[in-house]
Amino acid sequence: MKSNKVFERAVHGIFLILGLVTVACVLLITVYLVISGIPAILEIGLLDFLFGMIWDPAASNPQYGILPFILSSIYGTVGSLVIGVPVGFFTAVYLSKKASPKVKEWMGAAVSLLAGIPSVVYGLVGMMVLVPGIREVFHLPDGASLLAAMIVLAIMILPSIIKVSITALDAVPKEYEDASLALGATPEETWFRVSVPAAKSGIATAVVLGVGRAIGEAMAVMMVSGNVANMPKLFESVRFLTTAVSSGMGYADGLYREALFSIALVLFLFIMLINATLNFFLKGEKK
Amino acid sequence: MKKRNAYIWTMRCLMWLAAGVTTSLTLFLLTFVLIKGVPNITWELLSTKPSYLRGTVGILPDILNTLYIILTMLLFALPLGVGAAIYLTEYATNKRLVGMIEYAAETLSGIPSIIYGLFGSLFFCQFMDLDKSLLAGALTLVIMNLPTIMRTTQESLKTVPQSYREGAFGLGAGKWRVIRTVVLPNCVEGVITGCILSVGRIVGESAALLFTAGFAHALNGFFEGLFSSGSTLTVALYVYATEEGNFEVAFAIAAILMILTLLINLSATLIGKYFERKSKV
Structure with missing residues (x-):
């Protein structure tokens, strides 16, 4: 009888994990995008990046404006x-x-x-x-x-x-x-x-x-x-x-x-x- | 009275006009693609791989790659999606947790495929060291299609009458046994619908695969193929149309995709009708 209870608990745990996979995916995607997206913004400068009117990364003096x-x-x-x-x-x-x-x-x-x-x-x-x-x-x-x-x-x-x-x-x-x-x-x-x-x-x-x-x-x-x-x-x-x-x-x-x-x-x-x-x-x- | 008549007729005409525009657009797209594409579908195109020596183009590898990706993605997404749905309807008691999971699923279904592609190339290709491979592409699509399978399964689980479960519990069955023998057999409809919808989405997906699965045209077996780069039909269409300017092949693929879309929609409708009739009996 006891092993039955343990088994049911284990099944419950497995389904809980399966349910949390979506949440984990959202977190993972958010974290990855933020971590990989922040460095360039810091280097370029937030205002220059968001409101710069010229996008020319290949120039000798590259500009990264994404307006x-x-x-x-x-x-x-x-x-x-x-x-x-x-x-x-x-x-x-x-x-x-x-x-x-x-x-x-x-x-x-x-x-x-x-x-x-x-x-x-x-x-x-x-x-x-x-x-x-x-x-x-x-x-x-x-x-x-x-x-x-x-x-x-x-x-x-x-x-x-x-x-x-x-x-x-x-x-x-x-x-x-x-x-x-x-x-x-x-x-x-x-x-x-x-x-x-x-x-x-x-x-x-x-x-x-x-x-x-x-x-x-x-x-x-x-x-x-x-x-x-x-x-x-x-x-x-x-x-x-x-x-x-x-x-x-x-x-x-x-x-x-x-x-x-x-x-x-x-x-x-x-x-x-x-x-x-x-x-x-x-x-x-x-x- | 005159003003009222004018209002009625304006609204009537606007409705007819809009419905006419929608219908003619669909008909135009369908006939244009089929007329331009179908004559270019040859047995040679379907059954060979591209050969630079002979200068011929074949899309067999792309067809196979699409199938491999569909199979792999279903293999991963089915247990995850169905499991999550079972947790939400059968186990979860904490309302906030349910809300969080459902919100996460909604968020996932709103994320554009190009962001999935970028994430996939960072996580699966680089971090997990899969490089550009069908497996990396399929895993990216698993995340993308998880909410669909979860939602359709959940909907059909909700229609399983509570009395079935209570009856089984009353006969002394444990929770897992109830799920296995009573709940699961009754959610087949939702699972199948979810699969069809996901397959439709994969067949049409391109942006998420471009950077995760790449665009090689090599002819591979299933396991070899999983770990090597390969293009699906949509990615091949994109490459042929934009990079190689080979519009005959592009339209042939477009026609194939169009027929596939029609078939997928048709089977979704038929299955819906089948289960509706079954549930009425």
Whole structure:
């Protein structure tokens, strides 16, 4: 009987350890990023690093300012939201409220496909269709630009926005809508003036998830944005925080390599900020 | 009244427009990639490795590498993810600990793959001395997919009725026996869904693998392959498209990835429906 108890305790302990693996991973990643990211920031100086406008690690007098990357990432994300959120939002309302079950099923499958397409495929199609298209339409020497990145990111965040918004809109109590309809509001008025406000924290969650996905995307952006460390302009080639890390990792060494880790740390802090916002909205939803 | 009509029609048109844009985008992407890619898929491409002597390209090594990574990652992630889920639903009594583990899982699923790649190259490739290898890549992906498997298992564990457990306890079974005979058999659905989702994510992953698994195209067996550098299909697509400018091969791989994505989504839906029907009976 006693050995049985010992056995049960041991099993409990094993499962506890398995449960703590995720926590350990988060700690490990955080510690590694901070430890490897801090030295270069100290050497370059925090202000020069974050607000320096020139990134030129190969020069004889190397400069490590990452403001162009930070701004490109922010502009790119905001741009993708401006394009993607309206499309995603109205599609979600349509699918949740108006579409017939059959349409909903088929378009749901289409959205899932959109979510599952690998980012390099988006990058490839962007390279072959979008970049030449932008070059032709705006008469530019090269179409690889911030605009191309914004459009690709807008398409990539579409599925998360649509799916999470649909979940929120589906969860709106039917009584709210019935009451509004009984008072004489048309279906459209009910959806946009009753259901949408009732689902607003869920829709906000969807947008924040989109922000997270857009700011963290590397490969697709790398393939369509031209990857030059310019200050962001709509029609010029830019480099994001993510692409700065991935394009330098292959060959960088010394302070250059350490600076890449610092960029990753900055990106990580951005993501943590987004996670905190996400939790804030999720908590609001639970209440 | 006129103003009201205008509002209704604007909203209606906006909804149709948005839904139309989403649908046509998906259809365009699907047909464009398939039309450009499928004609380039040949048996030679699928069954050989690249040869500089003959100047031919083959993606067999990349297909195998993708499979090796999927297998290895599931081998590690399944016990970890399922175990964590069992701990959370069956054992944990401390609310703060549960909250902490769930928060950690959420954080992990929010971290972008490029950061996983960087971490993997620092920890697995350098610190654990694995160099750029499929094993290092697979381990990096284990951390990435842990939250997915954990969450889907947890969801299906929550649907196991409490009375099943109580019944088993009442018959004198120990905790472990209850888990093994009552709880585990009932969470198969969540585990399978989690596996499918993770496989989908690995098939599409590139940034995290570029710096951990590298991009060699050598043809290796499973164990040899684990300890040598190798590219998966997505990484190969990236290399062929950007560094070698070989768009025929890139589109062929893109078409294969597209078909794989379709198959993965389809199987996820079918399995969901299958279990839904089963639970109703």
